[in-house]
Amino acid sequence: MGTTERKNQIRKLRQEDIINAAEKIFFSKGIRNATMDEVAKTAEYSKRTIYAYFSSKEQIYDAIISRAYQILNRLLEEAFAKTHPGNGLEKILLIGQTYLDFTRAYPNYFQAMADYQNRDEDLSSQDEYKKANYRDGNISADLLIQSIREGVDDGSIFKELDPVGTAFILYGNIIGFVNVILKKEKYIAYTYQKDATSLIEEMKQLIVRSLRP
16 A cells, blocks of 8 residues: 555545534534534544544534545435336335435434535535535435436326426425425324324325426
8 A cells, every 4th residue: 555545545534533423513513502622622633633634613514525425425325226116106106215215214414414405505615515515415406306207208107297397396295205204204203192102104105206207
């Protein structure tokens, strides 16, 4: 291993250590209440070392969001490889189910992604993590758009739908739905005798009825 390669490896390992430490702090108390001092202490690095790799806690949070997108995209790839959906509508339902599985398994990563969706973005930014989030975030969006187009072509979805507009409407509805489930599941079950499983199934049926010819 050459000197440059060794330095790059050390840099990557330290970045991972810092991100791991930041996750513990951010996920337990929120990024607004967290400090770089706490991240440094948890990572067992000096604050100066932290700033050698990340310019701010916001940049570290972007690195965490990048992890979230990578996990979601991996789950989507695995789901499609395992299930082999036959038409566009089936693909849309598989994407939705995979997203729900992701939020159940990784609620903190889902919240990080939701925070990312709710903020203004500088599309001209050259920050490596912001660029990664644009790129990786587009993967699931493009997959949904392509699935809607395939559904229009194969007849499983009615032809009057605009694929791009429909994709973002579905995406927004799913994010809102998941937020309700994660934060209000016990309240809904106690007050309305509706459990998360039945609500998820009803949402699937609503999507099918709204898309099917």
